[in-house]
Amino acid sequence: MKLFHLALAGFLGLAAFAGSALSAAADDFLTIQLKDGPVVIQLMPDVAPKHVAQIEALAKKGAYDNVAFHRVIDGFMAQTGDVQYGNMAKGYNPQKAGTGGSDMPDLPAEFSKVPFKRGTVGMARAQDPNSANSQFFIMFADGDFLNGQYTVVGKVVSGMELVDKIKRGEGQNGEVSNPDRMVKVTVGRK
Helix, strand or coil: CHHHHHHHHHHHHHHHHHHHHHHHHHCCEEEEEECCEEEEEEECCCCCHHHHHHHHHHHHCCCCCCEECCEEECCCEEEECCCCCCECCCCCCCCCCCCCCCCCCCECCCCCCCCCCCCEEEECCCCCCCCECCCEEEECCCCHHHCCCCCEEEEEEECHHHHCCCCCCECCCCECCCCCEECEEEECCC
8 A cells, every 4th residue: 555655646746747837838838919810830949949938938028919020031031039129119220120129138159950941930140150149030031041040949830821921121231111010929838
């Protein structure tokens, strides 16, 4: 009987541990409310833990709300996340959108073998591989030339048809006049 109680206690302890692991994993979804509806991104903390933690922290404090998709290139990607100059509700600067970050530090690269495919979410950065901060992009199509050069942080698991509706930019660099925005960004269950 004592052995049964020990086994039961062990099972309950394991179940509690698994439950807390599952609830932690449930937080690894980013929901971006667009004008046309929600886009759900499954974040990958096992691939890029520092980048995912920074995105989650910014989202939890509302920093991504009303931030423009300032660079959108048809057949390539939609870039957003400039919380410094891209907030269309406060301080939006179309000339500087895409050059800013956040009040958090830049991050060291977390390159991986995860490929850039349609729906992949990657971190934007400057020339320095260790300069990603708050900006990220969603791929419209496969982009194998980015593999191993940019940090992958997640993938769209629902709402890709809404990403496809984001207003495209003009010219080679994809600058968008009167851009679409992330209306609200939350972290949690999908």
